[in-house]
Amino acid sequence: MKKIIVWFRKDLRIHDHAALFEAAQQGCIIPVFIWPSEQEFEYADSIAAKWSLHQSLISLRQNLAAKGIPLIIRKGNIQKELLQLIKETSADAVFYNRCYEPFMVQSLFEIEIQLSKSKIEVQSFHGNLLYQQFNILNKNHEPYKVFTSYWKRTMQEHVSTPYAIPKMTSTLATLPASLEIHELQLLSTNSLESRLDQHWEIGEQEAISHWTEFLEYGLNKYERYKDFPSAQATSLLSPYLVWGNISVKSIWHSIQSHEIQGPSTETFLRQLVWRDFAYDQLIHFPTMPIKPLREAYNTFPWEGSSSDFNKWKLGQTGYPLVDAGMRELLATGYMHNRVRMVVASFLVKHLLVPWTEGSKWFTQKLIDFDVANNAMGWQWTTGCGIDSAPFFRIFNPVAQGKRFDPNGDYVRQWIPELKNLPQKFIHKPWEASQEILALAHLELGKDYPFPIVEHNFARKRALQAYNLIKKA
Ligand SMILES: Cc1cc2nc3c(=O)[nH]c(=O)nc-3n(C[C@H](O)[C@H](O)[C@H](O)COP(=O)(O)OP(=O)(O)OC[C@H]3O[C@@H](n4cnc5c(N)ncnc54)[C@H](O)[C@@H]3O)c2cc1C
Structure with a gap:
């Protein structure tokens, strides 16, 4: 049976996970999360984002463990860690969902060359956005510069149907070495952390129940109250979307199939498309986080x-x-x-x-x-x-x-x-x-x-x- 490494990055969930689903159909899976050195440096002071990543990993590990699959955790140079894991497990393939952070894109380029030299099959999947950005170009085959035109164009595209949680098998007799989540040192002793605990519950189940409640009781008030900070009328989904506790495609489909449709529905969908638009810009202009586009x-x-x-x-x-x-x-x-x-x-x-x-x-x-x-x-x-x-x-x-x-x-x-x-x-x-x-x-x-x-x-x-x- 084919042994497939499923490389988790910003998609820390088991529902609607294209790479996980496809891997589970084709062989036995070896899920891995690697905390890259570049990100460790970039996130050195990002107390809240790292706290949230820590919680998301706990949730992912639990969800995989409930299916009998252990999550391997590593940190360091991505390429080195992946190659090492392939060696340790004799894996045949690496499957992952696409991410668009500039350093990820850069390192992937090198990793794919290395893997193909070692005859390792690599498959990437569309997973963390609504649309496949490279398909969304204007008549001149250039990226859109105006949101309204981008939005109208995306309306002609289909948001692919979410994947079910797959049946998974793991046949590894001996488990490759894995760090404990706390060894990633994502938690600091900053007092913000104890306050984060009071405000947020991060994880896949938490994200899904949070969303289900908003869909049921909050969405119809979104259009009217979303701009009033004390009204608490927005979805508060952003902390769950960042590490992929919830899939944006699942959100989209659950709205479309919800019985109540009204002005709030379109307004909310537009916000989700703003997120895609941001990634569209990042893909085409990777220096966007540090350099003005004008x-x-x-x-x-x-x-x-x-x-x-x-x-x-x-x-x-x-x-x-x-x-x-x-x-x-x-x-x-x-x-x-x-x-x-x-x-x-x-x-x-x-x-x-x-x-x-x-x-x-x-x-x-x-x-x-x-x-x-x-x-x-x-x-x-x-x-x-x-x-x-x-x-x-x-x-x-x-x-x-x-x-x-x-x-x-x-x-x-x-x-x-x-x-x-x-x-x-x-x-x-x-x-x-x-x-x-x-x-x-x-x-x-x-x-x-x-x-x-x-x-x-x-x-x-x-x-x-x-x-x-x-x-x-
Ligand atoms: C200066 C500045 C910095 C921002 N930094 C971030 C950031 O680091 N991370 C982040 O997720 N959002 C950022 N935003 C966008 C926006 O403020 C948040 O997405 C939103 O407040 C999240 O709350 P919510 O989930 O309740 O949003 P809702 O209004 O419920 O919207 C649902 C989802 O749509 C997306 N969305 C909504 N508004 C925007 C927007 N303007 N741009 C892109 N996507 C949007 C988000 O994924 C959000 O979770 C920033 C906005 C500004 C002006």
């Missing part, structure tokens, strides 16, 4: 100070909506999408700190850190990406607060020092009189900062900077 932005006159950057990180800018978002991130590893846009815009446009710095902070703190979505989000907000927000649209954090957190519930949740302020001043405490501040037990400059930059001044300064690159 070249003119290479010479953008950033002048932000490290002191302002630190205040932003800690939620001490004096703008309540921005600070609430940054504190939510520190406390939970998550931030609502609307607030992500506001805090990112504030960093880049009000403080003139490079978007790459903000993106690095998100890489470290987000439980749903995703290289494609994060890069697209930052480039979109900065205005240097494909189909991005025009630079002259500069979010006013007070106006955004009034519109999307009208009662100030979100601000009060994350900034307890402002909890007694009347609604009228919750997004602009500096306009409250001394009397009102005293009644709210708030001393500005002591309990909560004054704004670190004045909005109109910041807006003008940002537009001047923008004009400089427009002229260049």
Whole structure:
């Protein structure tokens, strides 16, 4: 019987797993997860993402063990570890689902050459996105640059039917060496971790029951409330999609076959397609996480100070909506999408700190850190990406607060020092009189900062900077 290594990466599940399913049909399987040295370096400070990976591996190992299959865990150079495992197990083939992180794509190229030299069969499968990106090109056979056109084009494509959980066999008499999950040292002693435990339960079963509940009770309210951070009306699926606890194709099909269809359905599906669009960009422009897609932005006159950057990180800018978002991130590893846009815009446009710095902070703190979505989000907000927000649209954090957190519930949740302020001043405490501040037990400059930059001044300064690159 053929021995097939199933190489797990960002697809830590057993449902709708193309490589696992096909391998199980063709032979006996040897599942392996390798924590690559490159990723270990890149994720050195990514406490939340690594915590989530740790939980996802526990879940995958349990699910495979329940089928009688042990998960082999390794770390180090991917090529070396794979070749070593092939030698130890006399495997005939390696099957995997495609991933699109630039370092993965690069190392795969070399691995496939090595494996074919050793006469090892290699098969890759479409698995972690809705569509096969290389098929989604415009009439000129180029990648799409506008989301609406991309969305319309994807509507003509079929999302392949999810795979069932396969029957699996393993015939290995002696098990190859495996690390214990804790030996990957994904957990740190940072206090964020204990808070992550309180907010998230990560794993395949958890992802499926979380999704089933949202589909049943949350989806119909999505369209109406998704932009209001205190409404908790979004799916919170992103932490489960990152390591593939749940398959995006299964989500798509369960929506399509759900009896209730309405405006929320299409809006939600569009969001999932934004995720594909982000990967489409990453595939075609692999430097996207570090370089602006619009070249003119290479010479953008950033002048932000490290002191302002630190205040932003800690939620001490004096703008309540921005600070609430940054504190939510520190406390939970998550931030609502609307607030992500506001805090990112504030960093880049009000403080003139490079978007790459903000993106690095998100890489470290987000439980749903995703290289494609994060890069697209930052480039979109900065205005240097494909189909991005025009630079002259500069979010006013007070106006955004009034519109999307009208009662100030979100601000009060994350900034307890402002909890007694009347609604009228919750997004602009500096306009409250001394009397009102005293009644709210708030001393500005002591309990909560004054704004670190004045909005109109910041807006003008940002537009001047923008004009400089427009002229260049
Ligand atoms: C500056 C910035 C950085 C971001 N960084 C990340 C990141 O590292 N990881 C990440 O998953 N998302 C990122 N996003 C996109 C978005 O904020 C999150 O996907 C969303 O908040 C996740 O919450 P949810 O699952 O409840 O979303 P829902 O609204 O319920 O959407 C469902 C799913 O659709 C996808 N989706 C939704 N909005 C977007 C979007 N704008 N772009 C791409 N996919 C989307 C996600 O996979 C999400 O889980 C970023 C956005 C910005 C503006």
